Amino acid sequence: MAPFGLNWPMFLVWIVAVPGMILLSWILPETKWWERIVAKYFDWKE
Amino acid sequence: MITEATEMNWFNIGATVLYMLILVVIGLAMNKKVKSRDDYWVGGRQIGPVVTAMSYCAAYYSTVMVIGGPSMIYRYGICYMMPNMLGATFTTGILIFLILALKMRVVAGRTGSVSLPGFLAVRYESKIIGLISAILIAILMIPYGVSVLKGIADGFTVLGGVPYETGVIVIAIVAALYLVSSGYWGIAWTDLIQGILISLGMVVLTVYVVSSAGGVTHMMNKITAEFPEKVASPPGTFNNIFQCLSICWVWQLIAFGQPQLVTKFLGLKDPRTIKTIVRVSVPWIAIFLMCSGLIGMGGLYFYGGNVANPDRISPALAFASGSLLLQALFLIAAVAAGLSTLVALVLTSSAAVTRDIYEDYYCSKKESAPDGKKSIGLSRVVTVVVLLVMMYLALHPWDFVWEMSTLAAGTMGAGFAAPIMVGLYWKKATKKGAIWAVITGVLVDVLWYVADLSDLVHPFLPGMIVSFITIYIVSLVTQPVSKETISMFFDKDYSRDTKKIPASEVILQG
Numbered sequence: 001m002a003p004f005g006l007n008w009p010m011f012l013v014w015i016v017a018v019p020g021m022i023l024l025s026w027i028l029p030e031t032k033w034w035e036r037i038v039a040k041y042f043d044w045k046e
Numbered sequence: 047m048i049t050e051a052t053e054m055n056w057f058n059i060g061a062t063v064l065y066m067l068i069l070v071v072i073g074l075a076m077n078k079k080v081k082s083r084d085d086y087w088v089g090g091r092q093i094g095p096v097v098t099a100m101s102y103c104a105a106y107y108s109t110v111m112v113i114g115g116p117s118m119i120y121r122y123g124i125c126y127m128m129p130n131m132l133g134a135t136f137t138t139g140i141l142i143f144l145i146l147a148l149k150m151r152v153v154a155g156r157t158g159s160v161s162l163p164g165f166l167a168v169r170y171e172s173k174i175i176g177l178i179s180a181i182l183i184a185i186l187m188i189p190y191g192v193s194v195l196k197g198i199a200d201g202f203t204v205l206g207g208v209p210y211e212t213g214v215i216v217i218a219i220v221a222a223l224y225l226v227s228s229g230y231w232g233i234a235w236t237d238l239i240q241g242i243l244i245s246l247g248m249v250v251l252t253v254y255v256v257s258s259a260g261g262v263t264h265m266m267n268k269i270t271a272e273f274p275e276k277v278a279s280p281p282g283t284f285n286n287i288f289q290c291l292s293i294c295w296v297w298q299l300i301a302f303g304q305p306q307l308v309t310k311f312l313g314l315k316d317p318r319t320i321k322t323i324v325r326v327s328v329p330w331i332a333i334f335l336m337c338s339g340l341i342g343m344g345g346l347y348f349y350g351g352n353v354a355n356p357d358r359i360s361p362a363l364a365f366a367s368g369s370l371l372l373q374a375l376f377l378i379a380a381v382a383a384g385l386s387t388l389v390a391l392v393l394t395s396s397a398a399v400t401r402d403i404y405e406d407y408y409c410s411k412k413e414s415a416p417d418g419k420k421s422i423g424l425s426r427v428v429t430v431v432v433l434l435v436m437m438y439l440a441l442h443p444w445d446f447v448w449e450m451s452t453l454a455a456g457t458m459g460a461g462f463a464a465p466i467m468v469g470l471y472w473k474k475a476t477k478k479g480a481i482w483a484v485i486t487g488v489l490v491d492v493l494w495y496v497a498d499l500s501d502l503v504h505p506f507l508p509g510m511i512v513s514f515i516t517i518y519i520v521s522l523v524t525q526p527v528s529k530e531t532i533s534m535f536f537d538k539d540y541s542r543d544t545k546k547i548p549a550s551e552v553i554l555q556g
Contacts (some may be wrong), residue, residue: 005266006124013128018332021135025328028140029321033430041538042152042317 054207060469061374062206062381066220067126068239069385075234084420086229087160087311093234099326100241101234101308101386104290106138106301107244108387109197112380116331118357122293127339134335137298139328146302146331147311148320149470154312155536161312162305162395162462163402169469169535171527172477173407178484180402183305183313183462186454187395188435191388193451195440198384204361205377209340211441212479217385218437225389226426230313233389240382241345245330247379248337251360254367255344262340265347273351279474285501292503300459300506303466306390309397385540392436396428452494453505460491460509464517472521473532479521487513 002011028034084090093101150165159165163183165344167176199213206213218295224232270277284290299305345359348366353359364376389419404424405416444450464487465480491509494500526532533540 001516004262005264005270005277007277010124010128010277013132017128017131020155021132021139021332022329024136025324026138029144029324034144038148041149041536043544 050124055205055370056371058206058374058377059208062202062377063179065378065381066216068238070220070223070386071225072236072239076224076228076231076235076536079231079421080228083401083418083425084160086422087269087393087401088309088427089230089234091155091313092315093230094315095215095322096326097153097234097238098310098314099323099330099388101237102307102323103327103330103334104244104383104386105235105240105306105310105390106304106387107331107383108194109201109384110193110387111334111338112244112248112383113197113201113357113360115338116342116345116360119339120345120356122283122361123273123338123346124277124279125284125290126294127335127342129280129291131332131335131339133295133354135332137295138301140324141330142301142307143311143320143324143327145468146308146467147323148317149309150311150466151320152318153535154471155317156540159312160309160467161396161397161401162308164406164425165308165312166462166465166469166480167402167406169527169531170465170475170477170480171531172481173410175465175481175484176402177407179305179462180398182458182484182488183398184395184403186458187391187398188432188439188454189305189450190454191391191395191432192210192439192443194384194391195436196443198381198388199440201355201361201377201380203382204358205365205373205380214437214440214504216548217381217388218433218440221385221389221392222430222433225392226299226429229425230309230393231456233386233393234313236389237386240386241330243375244335244379245333247376247382248334248341250372251364251367251376251379252337252340252344254369254372255341255363255486257346257369259344259347265340266376269343269346273346276346276494288503289501292507294508296456296504298512299463300455303459303462303510305398305458305462306387306394307532308466309390309394324452334492355434374403375505388436388538389499392429392432393491395432399432400425401430451466452490455456456495456504456509457488457491460487460506461485462515463487464513468514468521469515470535472527473536474521476526478524479517482520483513483517486516 002008004011006014080086082090133238144247154165157167158166163176163179164441166179195214195217198217202208202213203210224236256262256265266277275283281287281290284293341360341363344363345353345356348363349359364373367373370533400421405421461484463485467473469480487509491505494505494508
């Protein structure tokens, strides 16, 4: 049994869903990959 | 055993009335900002990122989610809660802004579009697709709005002891007051307060539920012992994994084709602030869904597995706390969630009639330029008429109003997701491809529902898939749009000073 009375798969999803997504929301828009996509359509740093 | 208010609770009613008065005052104060049609419909594209993020979240997470979210988790358990949290935070918190909102706002700045039908009409150089979309939106927003209105009035009944009819009428009047006076300006700023209060109400109720149950671990251990199927991994309580994921993720995918959400993106002041929107929305959505899940689990813990109407669980838990403050806060959260969605639906429906049917189609056909003041006046009249229709239907609700709202939202998602996304990212998408994508998406969604196949997967999913396939195939064999339009949508160096053409003035082919 994982913490909070959850089974392990669901506990891992919870850990990914909440802090993982918050982290992703900070990291993803800063990546070169993302800026390349954006830069195709308008000047991001204008 | 679920208990509810049996007589008028004056503390709850007083707190909610005070809250609604504040909303009306904000709406009236914002009235001076409405000087043009764009101000009324998209806040003159001057809305900042934090307000936009809250407005989006408050519009997306309506009473249906505040009341219905815990209800879904009560019914399906953890195998609904976890995939839903994962999908919602990623899809509606990150992906929708990075791949849809950003480009849509950039292009809308170039084309002058203030609504989804106007946007589609310019992208596909077709008045017909604008007209079809506007009619669909004007019609489908009605059952959606009715279900929201009904949800708020039900909350009033359970927590305030207010007669259902009184609740419906009061909410409709409040919505009309601030919507008519200041349009999207009023919506955006009231949504900021509503978004904060929704999360606050959910958090406070969750803290009460979890602490009363002796902590998350104790609560989950008891549920595991008594209802092991509710804590199983997917598909868990579902028939199969496809049904599980389609039900868990359907609302997230539907968001990509929701006109009332798209309007929020068009009102954003600076597209470069999209990062801020993502960083505000994701924690908000994650907290909201986590609270929603724990409240649903609290329902299982406190009331067992045989509650006849699970939609009553969250109001009943708030009522059971015995705390007037908690009850008032939850009631305000439910009202806030409902009102923010309701006004977004009404404004979108009103814009579809005024801007897309009257201005872009009727006036342009008569070759007469639409008058700005007349358009705002007409918008206000249409807003009141739409609210009156919703109020009448909410006062005489048919049995399947909740089903109708899900069907309406799903139908819009199925019809619009493909033309929007493909139009933004594929140069070869054509007018005929888009028109047929809307038609087939809507038809498949409705037919799937009528054929009673919803138990397999939600009707939205096959509708959306067919719509994407249709736009691809038809576009390959039909004439592409002009180079000018392609440049407007795909050219990095497109100069909006020299080439900006307002949507209503673009010479469109029928």
